[in-house]
Amino acid sequence: MPVNFQELSAARNQEWRNELRNRLSAKERSNLPRVKMPEMEPMDRILGFKEVNVGLNEDAAVLESQRCLDCSTPSCISGCPVNIDIPGFIKLIEKKDFLAAARKLKETNALPAVCGRVCPQEIQCEALCIYHKMKKAPVAIGYLERFASDCERLAGNISIPPIQTGNQVKVAAIGSGPASLTFAGEMAKSGYLVTVFEALHELAGVLSYGIPEFRLPKSIVRSEIAYLEKLGVVFEKNVIVGKTLTIEDMKKQGFQGFFIGSGAGLPKFMHIPGENAIGVYSSNEYLTRVNLMKAYQFPHYDTPIVLGKRVAVIGGGNTAMDSVRVAIRLGAEKAMIVYRRSEQEMPARIEEIHHAKEEGVEFLTLTNPVEYSADADGRVKQMKVQKMGLGAADDSGRKRPVVIPGSEYTIDVDTVVVGVGTDPNPLIPRTIQGLEVTKWGTIVVNEETMQTALPEIFAGGDIVRGGATVILAMGDGKKAAESMHVYLQNKKTN
Amino acid sequence: MNKIVAKEMLSENVVKLVVEAPQISQKQSPGQFVIIRTDDRGERIPLTIADADKEKMTITLIIQIVGTSSHKIANLNPGDSLLDISGPLGKPTHIENVGTVVACGGGVGIAPLYPIARAFKEIGNKLITVLGARNRELLILEKEMAVFADEMIVMTDDGSYGEKGLITAGIEKVLLREPVHLAVAIGPAVMMKFVALLTKKYDVATIASLNTIMVDGTGMCGACRVTVGGKTKFVCVDGPEFDAHEIDYDEMLKRLNTYKKEEQVSYDGYLKSLT
Ligand SMILES: Cc1cc2nc3c(=O)[nH]c(=O)nc-3n(C[C@H](O)[C@H](O)[C@H](O)COP(=O)(O)OP(=O)(O)OC[C@H]3O[C@@H](n4cnc5c(N)ncnc54)[C@H](O)[C@@H]3O)c2cc1C
Ligand SMILES: Cc1cc2nc3c(=O)[nH]c(=O)nc-3n(C[C@H](O)[C@H](O)[C@H](O)COP(=O)(O)OP(=O)(O)OC[C@H]3O[C@@H](n4cnc5c(N)ncnc54)[C@H](O)[C@@H]3O)c2cc1C
Ligand code: SF4
Ligand code: SF4
Ligand code: FES
Numbered sequence: 158m159p160v161n162f163q164e165l166s167a168a169r170n171q172e173w174r175n176e177l178r179n180r181l182s183a184k185e186r187s188n189l190p191r192v193k194m195p196e197m198e199p200m201d202r203i204l205g206f207k208e209v210n211v212g213l214n215e216d217a218a219v220l221e222s223q224r225c226l227d228c229s230t231p232s233c234i235s236g237c238p239v240n241i242d243i244p245g246f247i248k249l250i251e252k253k254d255f256l257a258a259a260r261k262l263k264e265t266n267a268l269p270a271v272c273g274r275v276c277p278q279e280i281q282c283e284a285l286c287i288y289h290k291m292k293k294a295p296v297a298i299g300y301l302e303r304f305a306s307d308c309e310r311l312a313g314n315i316s317i318p319p320i321q322t323g324n325q326v327k328v329a330a331i332g333s334g335p336a337s338l339t340f341a342g343e344m345a346k347s348g349y350l351v352t353v354f355e356a357l358h359e360l361a362g363v364l365s366y367g368i369p370e371f372r373l374p375k376s377i378v379r380s381e382i383a384y385l386e387k388l389g390v391v392f393e394k395n396v397i398v399g400k401t402l403t404i405e406d407m408k409k410q411g412f413q414g415f416f417i418g419s420g421a422g423l424p425k426f427m428h429i430p431g432e433n434a435i436g437v438y439s440s441n442e443y444l445t446r447v448n449l450m451k452a453y454q455f456p457h458y459d460t461p462i463v464l465g466k467r468v469a470v471i472g473g474g475n476t477a478m479d480s481v482r483v484a485i486r487l488g489a490e491k492a493m494i495v496y497r498r499s500e501q502e503m504p505a506r507i508e509e510i511h512h513a514k515e516e517g518v519e520f521l522t523l524t525n526p527v528e529y530s531a532d533a534d535g536r537v538k539q540m541k542v543q544k545m546g547l548g549a550a551d552d553s554g555r556k557r558p559v560v561i562p563g564s565e566y567t568i569d570v571d572t573v574v575v576g577v578g579t580d581p582n583p584l585i586p587r588t589i590q591g592l593e594v595t596k597w598g599t600i601v602v603n604e605e606t607m608q609t610a611l612p613e614i615f616a617g618g619d620i621v622r623g624g625a626t627v628i629l630a631m632g633d634g635k636k637a638a639e640s641m642h643v644y645l646q647n648k649k650t651n
Numbered sequence: 652m653n654k655i656v657a658k659e660m661l662s663e664n665v666v667k668l669v670v671e672a673p674q675i676s677q678k679q680s681p682g683q684f685v686i687i688r689t690d691d692r693g694e695r696i697p698l699t700i701a702d703a704d705k706e707k708m709t710i711t712l713i714i715q716i717v718g719t720s721s722h723k724i725a726n727l728n729p730g731d732s733l734l735d736i737s738g739p740l741g742k743p744t745h746i747e748n749v750g751t752v753v754a755c756g757g758g759v760g761i762a763p764l765y766p767i768a769r770a771f772k773e774i775g776n777k778l779i780t781v782l783g784a785r786n787r788e789l790l791i792l793e794k795e796m797a798v799f800a801d802e803m804i805v806m807t808d809d810g811s812y813g814e815k816g817l818i819t820a821g822i823e824k825v826l827l828r829e830p831v832h833l834a835v836a837i838g839p840a841v842m843m844k845f846v847a848l849l850t851k852k853y854d855v856a857t858i859a860s861l862n863t864i865m866v867d868g869t870g871m872c873g874a875c876r877v878t879v880g881g882k883t884k885f886v887c888v889d890g891p892e893f894d895a896h897e898i899d900y901d902e903m904l905k906r907l908n909t910y911k912k913e914e915q916v917s918y919d920g921y922l923k924s925l926t
Contacts, residue, residue, distance in 0.1 A: 356869055358688060358695070358735040395737040397869060401674050422871040426883065433876055433883060433902055435909045442872035450694065450866070456920050459694040459719055460866075461913035535905030582870060584888075 191294035192221040222251040236285035259309035273303025324348035328414040334362025336418035336618025339634030345388040366449040399588035421619035431529030434537040440576035465572025472576035473503035497525040606640035681766040682744030699763035713762035750832040757838025783818030787811040844900035859895035
């Protein structure tokens with residue numbers, strides 16, 4: 158998205174901003190050390206599912222906000238996929254108007270409390286902060302984003318933006334992950350009657366069933382949903398579009414525009430011998446049992462899970478990191494990440510890798526499983542792995558792992574979690590005639606408008622991108638809402 | 652919330668519920684199932700849609716009490732509600748006029764067999780049903796099946812009703828007697844395994860409907876995976892029916908035992924909470 162620097166500079170030239178900027182010199186600001194996020198002690202946090210990052214207090218947040226130089230061309234904004242006015246909200250924190258900071262965030266980001274916690278800031282907004290040029294740690298944009306939105310929520314003072322009225326057009330969002338939630342919020346603000354259909358019994362997609370409580374408390378997700386309900390969004394759970402209800406049925410019910418945000422929920426397995434042994438889980442199943450079904454509170458909750466003592470998690474992304482940290486919390490004595498490239502290539506957020514290490518996770522990098530063996534009952538007891546070397550870079554720019562012949566050895570395990578990625582669920586593409594789909598199962602859209610081959614159907618998030626990030630999914634939802642609005646307006650006048 | 656409108660005990664531990672499900676009742680076909688949750692601490696458990704009434708917008712579920720979740724459902728009464736129902740899930744049975752069909756149901760497998768058998772009859776097949784149960788008390792839906800079946804054979808393990816013997820004995824009698832074009836087997840995994848071995852011997856095409864452990868039922872978790880013809884399949888989206896001669900029953904039987912210990916803990920706790 159192009160950044161509108163003109164608008165930004167007008168905001169920057171407001172009197173209070175000028176005055177605030179001149180209170181401290183750039184040198185004074187840049188000499189302040191980056192704030193540290195207060196965290197629970199590793200030994201305490203692995204006993205339960207409480208949030209690891211405690212959050213900044215007011216003093217720490219204001220101090221950190223002072224580090225931001227309020228740059229005249231803030232490079233950080235280009236690093237944020239939805240182009241949040243970063244100095245804009247940070248200066249409101251420095252001014253101690255925390256609720257205004259939260260409102261500023263909400264102008265561009267419907268879920269700031271979520272993004273402040275789970276965005277890979279180190280490769281997005283913070284990666285482009287001017288501080289890198291000074292060889293210093295970037296402004297902690299994510300921590301500040303979290304701080305402002307938490308303030309608003311804890312104050313119980315969630316602002317409801319003005320809603321346009323007079324538009325009685327019905328639109329539907331399919332799936333309730335971040336892409337659909339953003340789409341729904343934007344459309345509701347423009348006055349549409351929005352219904353979100355979700356297959357599961359709980360809303361919010363990966364935010365509910367995937368990312369664990371210790372990283373994203375579910376109370377935050379619930380409060381975001383409550384906010385959307387206040388905007389008038391209707392949620393229908395237990396509706397599997399394509400099975401319970403088809404697009405045709407919805408058209409008969411009067412829906413005129415559709416947004417598909419059904420995610421990439423299909424687990425990948427490696428198709429190696431022994432993968433169907435008891436105790437070998439997909440990361441989706443492992444995390445769903447724990448997060449959605451609360452298996453960590455079994456037998457208080459009815460859904461069980463295998464409590465492994467020696468757990469190997471295959472993969473190096475956020476999913477793998479979440480799974481291995483869940484394993485530790487379920488009482489694993491040995492919890493391992495088994496990843497075929499080196500730590501440098503791991504796609505997980507750096508903070509999660511760091512947290513996992515603090516919690517005692519062992520990292521077996523440049524290692525790949527080739528076979529599992531089971532005992533007489535069919536329970537996994539060993540895995541055979543091979544060592545990998547790194548070859549030339551592949552298409553993604555990462556070095557390709559190559560097998561080192563004769564390097565196999567075995568590791569004793571009683572639980573394995575396969576977290577090597579997910580594919581789009583084929584249900585929706587399969588049940589809608591005329592949608593264009595790639596060979597990877599993602600839906601083809603016009604990247605400017607998020608419109609599919611069928612004009613009334615738009616799509617975004619992981620169903621379009623394959624596995625990506627929360628903020629990218631949200632950006633898609635927002636773009637789709639804007640262009641669906643234009644599409645429906647034009648249709649009305651024609 | 653889906654209200655229960657009728658309840659009937661079919662045997663000491665098998666209960667039939669008629670439940671309001673407006674959308675699902677319109678969409679379902681024989682062979683499909685739903686996932687239900689009784690309460691907010693409950694599991695998501697799969698149950699076959701045994702019957703549906705489009706006008707009354709209800710579906711019928713037949714549940715055998717085997718553990719916590721099934722017992723919780725059986726304890727509900729008309730007027731109570733199930734917290735969640737989602738569906739219809741799985742692929743519908745491919746119903747076709749092939750000639751003679753033998754429909755084999757073991758235990759509570761008779762419930763999912765019922766709508767499938769009826770559909771095979773309605774499309775014009777000769778339908779022979781073979782039902783098996785441990786004893787007379789555990790036999791369900793006999794009267795309902797008799798209404799449309801051309802012939803009915805009942806086998807009980809203890810001979811308390813019908814003929815004494817395993818279900819395979821009843822099936823073999825038919826296979827020896829006349830040409831059969833298709834067999835459908837639904838019941839405990841062990842029963843399906845032996846029916847498949849038998850029909851293989853007689854070279855009769857056979858489909859089995861599998862009841863693996865599930866979580867979401869939409870292809871998202873892989874809990875339900877089985878090996879069919881050497882390939883991993885997800886029962887909830889690729890099934891629940893597969894070529895009975897290609898299924899790795901031994902692997903499936905082992906996987907069904909994954910949570911044996913935990914299920915016992917859960918059930919003991921639940922039964923205690925009732926007293
Ligand atoms: C364990 C894990 C950890 C992650 N950690 C991070 C992180 O730290 N930071 C980050 O930025 N990203 C992270 N991601 C990625 C991020 O969560 C996803 O990119 C994002 O959630 C995609 O959003 P979405 O709206 O496209 O779909 P999803 O969040 O996948 O939601 C899709 C929803 O659609 C529903 N659905 C599917 N089919 C149907 C249907 N037919 N009818 C009705 N509903 C349907 C699904 O049940 C689901 O609820 C993580 C992902 C996982 C799995
Ligand atoms: C597609 C499908 C359709 C089914 N239809 C019916 C039906 O119409 N009527 C009926 O009575 N049962 C049906 N089942 C089986 C039913 O889901 C289980 O009996 C039920 O989940 C057991 O839960 P529980 O807590 O009462 O028992 P548990 O104590 O959990 O388990 C008792 C036994 O049931 C099996 N089991 C456990 N969890 C599951 C699960 N999620 N899915 C399948 N089996 C499980 C285990 O092998 C275990 O030994 C079906 C299963 C599938 C997959
Ligand atoms: S939404 Fe994410 S990328 Fe954008 S500013 Fe916030 S933390 Fe950074
Ligand atoms: S680049 Fe860094 S210092 Fe400059 S405005 Fe952005 S966050 Fe502030
Ligand atoms: S039940 Fe989860 S994939 Fe089949």
